[in-house]
Amino acid sequence: MSTRTLPLLFINLGGEMLYILDQRLRAQNIPADKAKKVSTVPAWIEEDRKRVMNDIITTMFNKKFLEELFKPQELYSKKALRTVFDRLAHASIMRLNQASMDKLYDLMTMAFKYQVLLCPRPKDILLVSFNHMDAIKDFVKDTPSILSQVDETYQQLIEMYTPLSNGEFQLIRQTLLIFFQDMHIRVSIFLKDKVQNSNGRFVLPTNGPVPRGTQIPGMIRIFSCSGEELTRLQFNNGGNYSSALREGSFEMFGNRVTKLGTNMYSVSRPVETHMSGTSKSSAQHTKVNAAPNPLAKEELNLLARLMGGLEVQKPGSTDTGFRVNLFATDEEEEEALISRPNELSYGVISIQATKDQQANAELTKIMGEFTESGDPSSSASSKGDDLLAMMDGL
Amino acid sequence: MFHKEKSIQLKNSASALYNNLSVLRIAPRRLTYFTVVHANVVNMVSTSWDGLNYSHRQLQSKEPNVATSTSLIMQAAFCALPSRDLLVVSSQKGIQMYESDGSIMVYWHALDTPEAPTAHAVFARGISAVSDNYVCVGVSSGAVLVFDVPSKGSNITLSEVLEEHKEAITDIASECSGSQECLANLVTADDGGNMCVWKSGEEFQLLNKIPGLDMTCSSVKLWKGTVLAGYGTGQIRLYEAVTGILHAEVNAHARWIYSLDIAPFSGLLLSAAEDSFVRVWHLSITPETNSVEIAHLHNECVTDTQICGAKFCDGDGYAFAVTGYDLSEIIRLIGRGEGRALLRVNWRDQSREEV
Numbered sequence: 001m002s003t004r005t006l007p008l009l010f011i012n013l014g015g016e017m018l019y020i021l022d023q024r025l026r027a028q029n030i031p032a033d034k035a036k037k038v039s040t041v042p043a044w045i046e047e048d049r050k051r052v053m054n055d056i057i058t059t060m061f062n063k064k065f066l067e068e069l070f071k072p073q074e075l076y077s078k079k080a081l082r083t084v085f086d087r088l089a090h091a092s093i094m095r096l097n098q099a100s101m102d103k104l105y106d107l108m109t110m111a112f113k114y115q116v117l118l119c120p121r122p123k124d125i126l127l128v129s130f131n132h133m134d135a136i137k138d139f140v141k142d143t144p145s146i147l148s149q150v151d152e153t154y155q156q157l158i159e160m161y162t163p164l165s166n167g168e169f170q171l172i173r174q175t176l177l178i179f180f181q182d183m184h185i186r187v188s189i190f191l192k193d194k195v196q197n198s199n200g201r202f203v204l205p206t207n208g209p210v211p212r213g214t215q216i217p218g219m220i221r222i223f224s225c226s227g228e229e230l231t232r233l234q235f236n237n238g239g240n241y242s243s244a245l246r247e248g249s250f251e252m253f254g255n256r257v258t259k260l261g262t263n264m265y266s267v268s269r270p271v272e273t274h275m276s277g278t279s280k281s282s283a284q285h286t287k288v289n290a291a292p293n294p295l296a297k298e299e300l301n302l303l304a305r306l307m308g309g310l311e312v313q314k315p316g317s318t319d320t321g322f323r324v325n326l327f328a329t330d331e332e333e334e335e336a337l338i339s340r341p342n343e344l345s346y347g348v349i350s351i352q353a354t355k356d357q358q359a360n361a362e363l364t365k366i367m368g369e370f371t372e373s374g375d376p377s378s379s380a381s382s383k384g385d386d387l388l389a390m391m392d393g394l
Numbered sequence: 395m396f397h398k399e400k401s402i403q404l405k406n407s408a409s410a411l412y413n414n415l416s417v418l419r420i421a422p423r424r425l426t427y428f429t430v431v432h433a434n435v436v437n438m439v440s441t442s443w444d445g446l447n448y449s450h451r452q453l454q455s456k457e458p459n460v461a462t463s464t465s466l467i468m469q470a471a472f473c474a475l476p477s478r479d480l481l482v483v484s485s486q487k488g489i490q491m492y493e494s495d496g497s498i499m500v501y502w503h504a505l506d507t508p509e510a511p512t513a514h515a516v517f518a519r520g521i522s523a524v525s526d527n528y529v530c531v532g533v534s535s536g537a538v539l540v541f542d543v544p545s546k547g548s549n550i551t552l553s554e555v556l557e558e559h560k561e562a563i564t565d566i567a568s569e570c571s572g573s574q575e576c577l578a579n580l581v582t583a584d585d586g587g588n589m590c591v592w593k594s595g596e597e598f599q600l601l602n603k604i605p606g607l608d609m610t611c612s613s614v615k616l617w618k619g620t621v622l623a624g625y626g627t628g629q630i631r632l633y634e635a636v637t638g639i640l641h642a643e644v645n646a647h648a649r650w651i652y653s654l655d656i657a658p659f660s661g662l663l664l665s666a667a668e669d670s671f672v673r674v675w676h677l678s679i680t681p682e683t684n685s686v687e688i689a690h691l692h693n694e695c696v697t698d699t700q701i702c703g704a705k706f707c708d709g710d711g712y713a714f715a716v717t718g719y720d721l722s723e724i725i726r727l728i729g730r731g732e733g734r735a736l737l738r739v740n741w742r743d744q745s746r747e748e749v
Contacts, residue, residue: 001466001486003511072511117700120649122626166626167562167585167610170650171515177410177719178433178466184720197698201720204670204698206648213609214628215645217669220688222642235690238671241648 001175002168003072004160008129009081009176010069011153012115012261014060015132016108017085018053018139021094023265025049052092053139054146059091060136061149070156075179106185113180114190114202115260120211122169124258125176126161127248131261133157154252162250189264206239216241395692396674396714397730401723402439405450406432408702410719411468412519412612413565413653415703417715418472418479418494426707427494428724429470429481430717436470436483438496439724451496455485466517473523477545482529484518489531489539491550500548503541505533520566524580524594528553532563538582540598556598561585564612568594570658571618575681577601578635581621583611589621591635604638613654615663618679620686622663624651630665632677632686641686646673653704657711663688664714666704670695672716672727694727 184200217237248257479494491501520532536559587606628647647667674692699718
């Protein structure tokens with residue numbers, strides 16, 4: 001269908017990926033001075049986090065790649081696009097295994113699907129894209145070379161998309177919706193915010209502001225042949241709508257007005273230690289997540305693997321970098337997750353396997369922050385739920 | 395006024411495309427056919443009137459290739475001509491015409507697709523039968539292809555190309571009141587909301603152009619010389635076809651309208667939009683006195699669904715069917731007792747049998 005869809009798909013998915021990675025890296029952050037005392041243990045210090053983000057963003061906005069991207073073309077298949085993001089994620093020092101990458105991709109795609117569906121007008125997808133771009137710009141604000149790449153991309157977006165008509169934007173939206181067709185993977189942050197139902201479908205409210213250019217439904221006007229209004233009738237619209245919000249900015253800077261496409265992981269949230277029960281029907285709705293594993297645990301595995309950090313290193317061996325896989329196989333990792341006792345459960349997500357006082361203290365503190373505000377039943381919750389709670393704290 | 399009947403399950407979900415539901419009622423065989431588009435596949439369901447038998451069929455666009463998105467279907471619609479019924483499928487590659495049960499493809503017209511993709515997408519969209527022997531299909535360039543259809547066989551030919559629109563065609567409709575007195579019998583609409591009104595013939599005649607206000611007209615109908623147009627702003631407008639006079643304007647929906655349908659015998663109008671609502675209206679049009687009335691009758695909310703197709707299942711509007719994006723079923727609604735009484739009152743200008 002539309003041959004102008006790929007740049008928007010790539011930039012928005014990339015933006016979501018960066019949000020997820022950034023939040024996870026921050027959650028595992030160990031202040032630089034403390035890290036120095038922990039001589040043999042590599043850790044995700046702030047420097048490394050910035051390095052990962054910079055590396056990925058540099059690759060994302062590579063001039064040659066973007067040139068290719070902005071050419072008129074049909075959308076890539078899901079598989080092909082995932083390969084692109086696979087490469088992108090590995091542009092940094094961080095390493096992810098296949099299953100983790102799949103899951104990261106699922107989270108990214110569900111987030112963007114949500115944004116596309118909820119856009120009041122098709123052209124608001126451009127505002128969503130600008131929200132992602134604004135955040136990316138903020139990630140690299142201290143690095144002028146990358147910043148200029150990002151600025152150039154803004155220009156390309158503005159040039160290509162601002163002249164498009166509403167109908168052409170709707171075609172882009174319809175093309176994106178075909179790409180996202182039948183994806184109903186449940187995302188815990190959406191479930192918690194009640195923007196997604198337990199069957200994986202997004203909530204489409206029948207209230208709230210109407211899009212710009214649309215009137216609140218309810219009025220019928222009849223005109224005479226000479227154009228004067230003869231009658232006015234009202235009808236009940238069945239919803240609860242309000243007037244449109246002001247127009248967002250379609251330029252390089254400005255208030256985009258819409259919150260769609262902003263970083264939903266950055267706000268700290270009260271923790272629920274009990275996720276809503278998973279139902280078998282989730283398996284029917286999703287093509288990707290066919291296994292009966294509770295979705296939440298899958299997400300957990302992903303994030304654990306993302307930031308699980310390093311291979312278990314014997315002391316004295318050289319620093320082999322920042323490999324994420326702690327375990328040789330998925331089963332092994334899952335087994336470890338399930339069988340590890342409560343008090344050590346955070347260890348699975350910890351960056352290093354070695355028991356280090358400082359690191360443990362830091363992680364215990366993080367753990368403490370999350371479970372403090374939980375309900376009384378939290379102490380009785382299963383290990384899975386505790387880990388969930390930690391993830392939900394993002 | 396309308397209550398839900400048992401839904402019809404589909405093999406896959408409906409795609410977010412304008413007018414994504416077509417219905418054909420075959421009275422002699424007591425069957426109704428439904429078609430819903432999913433990406434590069436047309437899902438056809440044939441249902442018996444007693445509700446006991448369902449059969450499914452899937453049609454693929456020519457050169458199916460699931461891995462790429464180059465063979466996506468934009469619309470599938472039944473074209474009921476006096477002598478025969480056809481199922482017309484318009485896609486990125488071209489136009490296919492099948493016998494109405496989807497069993498045999500009788501005609502294929504390829505679009506001029508460029509070697510490399512261009513900034514402007516190429517596709518066919520907007521399908522309607524016109525008068526006795528024409529089928530019109532719109533193209534993304536703004537052209538409208540007119541096909542001459544013989545009463546049987548596959549000797550369908552491209553008779554004319556109408557080039558008045560500058561933007562992609564969104565929908566096409568023909569006069570459906572059955573009246574022979576209407577001067578205009580075809581309306582075509584485009585992405586910019588512009589509409590052209592035509593009279594069919596060996597050479598189609600352009601009778602009027604109704605300018606759009608830069609907002610897409612996604613669905614259009616023509617009834618008793620009145621154009622009924624649904625827009626991306628959620629408005630419905632009623633224009634007198636040959637003069638372009640605006641008769642009525644309705645702030646009908648809070649989001650983009652995806653489908654309009656009219657039940658020609660009763661004047662019931664159906665509108666469906668991304669806002670999850672299907673609304674039923676009643677129109678009364680008296681061409682002689684130039685009077686138009688529109689009243690709101692009923693709302694149906696399909697929770698958490700962006701509706702992409704809504705059609706009456708019969709000419710009186712006793713029942714209608716609805717499809718939504720990502721929904722793998724056709725939702726059906728049937729009129730209740732008091733609704734039927736309402737319909738009877740409005741038959742004053744039609745001579746009809748009691749059904």
